[in-house]
Amino acid sequence: MPIALAAMSHSPLLGRVDPGPDTTSAVESAFDSVRRFVKDFDPDLIVCFSPDHYNGFFYDLMPPFCVGYNAVSIGDYGSQAGPLDVPADTSRALAEYVLDQGVDLAVSLRMEIDHGAVQPLEIVYGSISAKPVIPVFVNSVAPPFVPLARVRALGAAIGRYFANTEQRVLFLASGGLSHDPPVPRLATASAEQREALLGGGRHLSPDARDERERRVIRAAHDFVAGKADIKELAPEWDERFLDIVAGGDLSSLDSWSPQWMTDVAGNSSHEIRTWVAAYAALAALGEYRVDFRFYRPIKEFLAGFAVTTAVLE
Numbered sequence: 001m002p003i004a005l006a007a008m009s010h011s012p013l014l015g016r017v018d019p020g021p022d023t024t025s026a027v028e029s030a031f032d033s034v035r036r037f038v039k040d041f042d043p044d045l046i047v048c049f050s051p052d053h054y055n056g057f058f059y060d061l062m063p064p065f066c067v068g069y070n071a072v073s074i075g076d077y078g079s080q081a082g083p084l085d086v087p088a089d090t091s092r093a094l095a096e097y098v099l100d101q102g103v104d105l106a107v108s109l110r111m112e113i114d115h116g117a118v119q120p121l122e123i124v125y126g127s128i129s130a131k132p133v134i135p136v137f138v139n140s141v142a143p144p145f146v147p148l149a150r151v152r153a154l155g156a157a158i159g160r161y162f163a164n165t166e167q168r169v170l171f172l173a174s175g176g177l178s179h180d181p182p183v184p185r186l187a188t189a190s191a192e193q194r195e196a197l198l199g200g201g202r203h204l205s206p207d208a209r210d211e212r213e214r215r216v217i218r219a220a221h222d223f224v225a226g227k228a229d230i231k232e233l234a235p236e237w238d239e240r241f242l243d244i245v246a247g248g249d250l251s252s253l254d255s256w257s258p259q260w261m262t263d264v265a266g267n268s269s270h271e272i273r274t275w276v277a278a279y280a281a282l283a284a285l286g287e288y289r290v291d292f293r294f295y296r297p298i299k300e301f302l303a304g305f306a307v308t309t310a311v312l313e
C-alpha cells in the first residue's frame with residue numbers, strides 16, 4: 001500500500017513579511033525536506049485536506065466537510081489561480097464510500113479554494129496542477145465546529161477507501177497550528193462584514209481583495225511590534241499537538257473542545273483539523289512513523305508554523 005503523508009502550515013505572509021534570515025533559512029530548509037520527501041515518494045494522487053478563509057465557503061451554507069469533484073483556485077495573495085486536476089470519478093467514489101461509512105459530508109462540483117489549499121502544492125511542485133488532487137475541505141475557520149472525533153472519523157474513512165489501492169497516494173494537510181489572524185468573525189462582525197461572511201465576500205473586486213490583503217499584512221507587522229489586538233501564539237500547545245500526532249494516539253485529541261482550542265490557541269487554531277483528518281487517514285492503514293518534524297512560532301507569518309512528513313511502518 002503506497003501511502004505517505006505530508007502536513008504543513010500555510011501563511012499568506014510567506015514572502016510578504018520578512019521573519020529574518022535565521023527563520024527564513026529554517027523554513028526554506030523544512031520546505032526542501034518536504035519537497036524531497038514528496039518527490040521521492042512520487043504520488044499518483046494527492047488528497048489535500050485544507051481549510052478555507054471565506055473565499056469559497058460562506059455562512060449561506062457552511063458544511064463541516066466537503067469533497068470536490070472539481071476545484072478552482074481563486075488566486076488570493078498572489079497564489080496561482082485556475083483549475084486543479086481533480087479526478088472527478090475518484091472524488092465521487094471516495095465521497096460515496098465515506099457517506100456509506102456513516103460520515104456526513106457535502107460535495108461540490110465547483111469548489112472554490114484559496115491559499116489554504118494551494119500554497120503547499122505550489123511549495124512542493126511550483127504548480128497547482130502538477131498532480132491529480134482530490135480537495136477535501138475541512139471547516140477550520142467558521143464556527144460551529146464538529147468535535148475532533150468526527151474529524152478523525154472523516155480521515156479514517158478516507159484512509160480506508162485507499163486500503164487496497166495500487167495508486168501511490170499522498171495525504172497532504174494544510175493548516176497553521178496556534179494562530180489568530182484577523183479574519184472577520186460572525187460573532188463580532190459589523191453589518192458589512194456579516195454580509196461578506198454570508199456570501200457577499202465571494203469573488204471580491206480587485207480593490208476589495210487588495211484592501212483585505214493589506215489589512216492582514218498590516219496586522220502581521222503590528223503583531224511583531226506587539227501592537228496587534230490578536231491572541232499570542234501558543235508554542236507549548238503546538239508542541240503538545242505535534243507530540244500527540246507523532247505518538248500515534250489521535251484519540252487523545254477527542255477531549256480538545258472547540259471552545260478550549262479557540263481560547264488557548266486562537267480562532268484559527270482549528271486549522272489543525274486538516275492535520276487530524278490526514279493523520280487519521282494514515283493511521284487507518286497501519287502504524288505510522290513521523291520521520292520529519294519542524295516547528296517554529298513565527299509572528300511575521302501570524303502562525304505557529306510546522307511541517308511534518310510521515311510514512312507507514
Ligand SMILES: O=C(O)/C=C/c1cccc(O)c1O
Nearest residue numbers: 010011053176181216302303
Ligand atoms: O485569509 C486571510 O486573509 C488570512 C489568512 C491567514 C493568515 C495567517 C495564517 C493563516 O493560516 C492564514 O490562513
Ligand SMILES: [Fe+2]
Nearest residue numbers: 051116176271
Ligand atoms: Fe489559514
